[in-house]
Amino acid sequence: SQVKEEYRPAYHFSPMTGWMNDPNGLVYLDGEYHLFYQYYPDSTVWGPMHWGHAVSANLTHWEHLSTALYPDSLGYIFSGSAVYDAENSSGLGTADSPPLVAIFTHHDPKGAESGSSTFQHQSLAYSTDQGRTWSKYVGNPVLKNPGIRDFRDPKVSQISNEDGSKIWVMTLAVWDHIRFYTSPDLKEWTLSGEFGKNIGAHGGVWECPDLLPFQTPSGEEKWVLLVSINPGGPQKGSATQYFIGDFKDGQFIPDDSMIRWIDYGPDNYAGVTWSNLPADQNRTLFIGWMSNWIYGNVVPTKAWRSAMTTPRELSLFDVSGTLLLKSAPAKELEKLRAQAYPINGSSSDLPSEAVEILSELDGSDQFSISISNEEGDEVLISKESNLVSIDRRNSGKVDFQQNFGAMHSAPMSWQAENIRIFLDASSIELFVNEGELVMTSLVFPNSPYTKIEFDESLKHKKIFNLKK
Ligand code: FRU
Structure with a gap:
């Protein structure tokens, strides 16, 4: 219909109907920016999580695709990431047709209710048709819960070792800290480091991390670790803090203990970046959920709830000797x-x-x-x-x-x-x-x-x- 719905954004992504929260599985492939998202199609409040899906050629015009991942016997499909496994290291595609692999948290609602602490595990799904259809990996979960209630939101990136070989790194939110795991094939994960128990903002649970390499204005390599936190943000409720430091041998070493926030407004949460961007773009592209857990479920929209932020390009800048993250509107x-x-x-x-x-x-x-x-x-x-x-x-x-x-x-x-x-x-x-x-x-x-x-x-x- 041509009737303008009250509060419906024109150029921000929002679901046609139903509930949306975090952006998930941001990956670029063959001219398409994929945007998956935490989605409950049957209601405008949070519920059993699916991954909704949209694609765009330019980050502003989004085509809605069918729901990519449905809840299954292992639970709801919580937040996570997606990578292009170009060398088919996972064996989930073929050499000629390498897969997109989604790495997400399986959240078992019955386990959560029963008081068990092992109801969140990391699992895989894969697609060999540009993300149009997805299969869950038969060996799920690939990373089992070691006995910690909050164990979720895997963000996987591919990192080059000093000898030029490549390794997958998973950055995972674990209650009050971050754990790093490494893998040669996305299936076998080994703990390589922990960070954050005694540093940063701790007014709530840590969620939806991301680990990003940057060049500083003086040409040095630095790593930024994004960590969303709920509650405990600077404006109450949810917000995203970040740390600047080095990432070596699967460990993050911060430069200082300063608390920094990516966005000082109340409505940017769980934001993460696109993987597999063309190297010649040489940029880091971020998008966040434009809401806050304090009132996300009750904002006065009708057929749908929530939109994403504008896409933003991240870089480091320097204010009298202090490095900070800049978020510029994508060009x-x-x-x-x-x-x-x-x-x-x-x-x-x-x-x-x-x-x-x-x-x-x-x-x-x-x-x-x-x-x-x-x-x-x-x-x-x-x-x-x-x-x-x-x-x-x-x-x-x-x-x-x-x-x-x-x-x-x-x-x-x-x-x-x-x-x-x-x-x-x-x-x-x-x-x-x-x-x-x-x-x-x-x-x-x-x-x-x-x-x-x-x-x-x-x-x-x-x-x-x-x-x-
Ligand atoms: C963050 C979050 C994630 C979780 C998802 C569930 O907003 O709580 O930690 O995976 O939402 O929808």
């Missing part, structure tokens, strides 16, 4: 720009619910923006002193959960030079200095926002209508 988003509306005065109408707003700071390092509608709903975005904030207390519907209507702030001790804001019906993503500071925030206005106002520190203001 593919620029292709969505339809009409441009330059703004001369201090305010403008918004041309639609799906826009990108750009502006540069005049050097003052302080700014404020208001986004509003005729009903008096208003979101305030600002930098004052060293705090960047999004205030959604008066943004529209906020009373579906007591923590939603809040003002969220993030420390930014360095100069703000420019901002980009992505608005898409029910979300605001703020990128300061192309992602040196990011805040992602859901909003549910009583009617679409129609107006934007800027203070005088903001120059070169532009609005783009974004169209698919």
Whole structure:
């Protein structure tokens, strides 16, 4: 139908119907970005988990495919990753037709209820037809639970040894820490290291890790370990912290004990990166679940619940000697720009619910923006002193959960030079200095926002209508 559903994003991925949480199995193959996701098709609240599936050639236009993985006798299909096994090391494809292999957590709900602690195990599924159909491996599970309740969310990557040979590394969330396992064939896994018991944020359980190599601005190799945590995030509820250090011999050694967050807004969780990107792209692409476990199940959408964040390109940057992770909007988003509306005065109408707003700071390092509608709903975005904030207390519907209507702030001790804001019906993503500071925030206005106002520190203001 052509009727616009209230709060349905235009250019963010959302399921047609049903419940969605974490992105899973992000893998690129033959011109397609695969996006699998935690999915419960029979309801708009969390339930028996499946892997939903979509593909895109450009990270902005998604084609919905049929459900890839269904719950089975070993349990629900919890979060995990996917790799392209180009050399058929697993033997699950053939040399001519190497497989995509999904590595996920089997969660046995009966075991969980019965008080057992061994109800989460790691398992495999594989596809030799570009991810269109999947078979579960007959030898599942491949990594059995050693007696720890929370033992899940395997993220597998392929790493080169010093002699040039390759090895699979699994980064696994284990209650309050991370374990690394290695394997030659994705089937036999050996514990190689543990990290995190006495470092980082521990206000909740550790989930959905990722391990990523980067070049620092000075050309050094550094590894970043992403660890989602629920609850215990800086804005309450769920959020993603990260560590910077070295990864050697299956062990992660952090540079320092600083707590860093990938996104200071309340609504970016369980984000991970695509594997098998073409080497000449030389980039690290991330996407997160644009919600928060505090209220994810009760946000006021109807036929579906949740969307993913915009895709983001990660890199390391340096602020007076401290390395931090930058999340820049993926360049593919620029292709969505339809009409441009330059703004001369201090305010403008918004041309639609799906826009990108750009502006540069005049050097003052302080700014404020208001986004509003005729009903008096208003979101305030600002930098004052060293705090960047999004205030959604008066943004529209906020009373579906007591923590939603809040003002969220993030420390930014360095100069703000420019901002980009992505608005898409029910979300605001703020990128300061192309992602040196990011805040992602859901909003549910009583009617679409129609107006934007800027203070005088903001120059070169532009609005783009974004169209698919
Ligand atoms: C994170 C998470 C994962 C788990 C999945 C279940 O949001 O709790 O740890 O695998 O969601 O849907």
